[in-house]
Amino acid sequence: MIFVQILVNGLVLGSLYACIAAGFSLVWGVLNVINLMHGSFIVLGAYLALGLYLSIGLAPWWSLAVAAVLFFGIGYLIQRFLINRVIAAPVLLSLTLTFGLDLIIQNAMLYVFKADYRSLKLDPALGSLAFGSVVVPVDRLIAMIFALLLTLALYIVLRKSRVGRAIVAVRVDQGAARLLGVNIPSIYAIAFGIGTAMAASAGTLLALTFPIAPVASYAFLGKAFVVCVLGGLGSVPGAVLGGLLLGLVETFGAYALGPEFAVMLSFGLLILFLVVRPQGILGRWGFE
Amino acid sequence: MSKYIILGVVLVGLAAAPLTGDTYLMRMATLACMYAVMAASWNLIGGLTGYPSFGTAAFFGLGAYTSGILATLGVALPVSIAAAGVVAFVVAAIIGFILLRLKGHYFAIATLACVELLREIANSATDLTGGGMGLNIPRNADLGIFAEASLFFFAMWGLLALTAVVCLVVERSKIGFALSCIRQAEGAAEMIGINSTLYKTLAFALSGVFVAMAGGVYASWVHYIEPGDVFDILLTIKPVVMALIGGVGSSVGAIVGAIVYIAAEEVIWRNYLDFSSGIIGLTVVGLVLFLPHGLGSLHLRLRGKAVTP
């Protein structure tokens, strides 16, 4: 039975990882930008959920909508006015730019929220569901369901909407997309906005399950890296597959080897995949 | 020729620090030398070869622990630091051989993952490293504060001089020529007879050696290291920013960039403690957007020429 419990824990964790990584993967895959601010946007989303819950009692899964709209705008503006300027330059410059921007956000977060960890405790607590000896906390279950819904929503937007198809077209063949009249800088900004919105929305859900502090951003960023490489870049199914895989590897690894090995395991896996199968499980190459 | 003059002025200027008798100033000068070693080393792989390595902290920590553990076993400082260099060369050659087939973002992430992996190993190999409790490194002898500060300053300064000479020799040599070809068109470089795997691996291994030695000196200098400290991601990022300040591709530029960065960071720290990292972030953003080729391109900007990233 312990096996099933670990499996369930792994899937819950994995769904959140998938949601964290989906936006990051989109930005990397479409824009060829590794957004080092991604972790900070997640944390900001979590603080937003915390703030809205403490001030007006809004539950985190409703804050999600607020975060999505607000951070889409923020991401759009950052891409439009800052990152678009170095998008054609070598990888090093866009990477350094997002690092510099992240330093600013981190500093602002430390100043406003202080360095200590805080958690969002729902009142009254939602308790747990028990299936035989397998126990699942309800708040985690809700977070998992919303994370999967959010990821599914992204998938549908990319597949069905005009903007989504334009984003996919830019990813597949930029030259052809331009010839078809797609406004590339605008599509970049929208894609980055979506990536940012996904990060912050995921953050509102993470507030339910993880303690939040400005420095937590780096751990989330690290997960996004690993998931993207495991699943393959720029595809939502890849992010889901990579996320679930990482969640399972971490929970089973922690059980078998001890929790201190979970991080080592995930980065070991990352390097292994980069060397053996850098295109990820689903075989999608990103930009180099 | 001008870069040799700049390097000479910088080295002589730094060497004047002990003359002031000011331990604070010497501490800053030692730190500047340390980062200059790291920035110039990064330039070998990131600038000259065009592979954006984010593995600097991995070699710094590896060197710090190698040298630190040897020091606790009673090995003398010069030997332990040399050992750190040798270990880093071997480890970097192995890592480089495996990872240098990746390019761009993939390479950047793989090297970043090496930092995380080594940190976690240092955290869990408690018997050897003391794990998260850290490692105390015994003092060689009781020298007195100023003498000890001078010792470590000159160790770092000497290391910088060595690094600078090696980097300049490499840049001018056949190796530098090959690395430059690889950066510009790797397929074409292979086709004219360049064994790109060999040269890239060599560049990566060399870029690890001096960083590890700097880590070794650092460990003895501060007497105490822990995984989060010597495998800090900032140790990976700062040298990149320093090289950007100096203009990517030039080792002397990277050294000057390191000194400018350390001086600016200190001024900002002293005056705006609460906002220091934000101001550094603003500086980085400004640099990338307006001076992507480093401070050296400032005169182009001022003359109104376009400077595209």
Next chain:
Amino acid sequence: MSMLELHGVSRSFGGLAAVDNVTTTFEPGRIVGLIGPNGAGKTTLVNLITGVIPLSSGKVSFNGQSLNRIKPYHAAHLGMARTFQIVQPFNQMDVVDNVAAALLFSQGGHSPASARAAALPIIERVGLTPSAHKSAAALTLAMRKRLELAKAIAIRPKIVFLDEVNAGLNSAEIDQASRLIRELADEGITIVLIEHLMKVVMSICSRVIVLQQGRLIADGSPQDIARDPAVIEAYLGKKYLDKRHGQ
């Protein structure tokens, strides 16, 4: 003995055969045209011979030595040179350094300085002397093609694969290139010319081999090839052939 021998050379990408069971030989000092419709596998074949991509099956040997597990830099050391269809100069270097690099790394005994000196006559030979100190990025397409040729010559090759060196050139430039190619062949260098311009193939090649869908479908003198029904079909389609026979 032939200089370069291919035996059953094959390569598939994801189940699709790009080069399929090619067997042929190349003799010293001849100009061989390698032609075929787009996507016939010409460039892939060159990539297989020079070690850019590994063989799926088959054997390549060069002067009796097996090349099956060769790397491109090793091919250069053995005396195989190639130019790229999409030119790949070292853009941040000048013409002299581009050619000097090829001299320096393809054979021993050079320092960067001596390689730069030895590069000058080769640059003269391809007619780039006036631009010797221009950066490669500043050259016109025709000049960059000549630079590719200069780099190939600098390797002191025994065999040179020229991948569409004439594409995008005007007729005077093509004549110039053809003259140089003939000179090289007269010096005993084997030239393999991947070429779309039939006029060039007909005028300078002594032998032509034709690839279609990865398979070698014809091999012979330019005149024979021009009359070969299989080749005509490959280029112009079956309909054209039927029509002609019907007349």
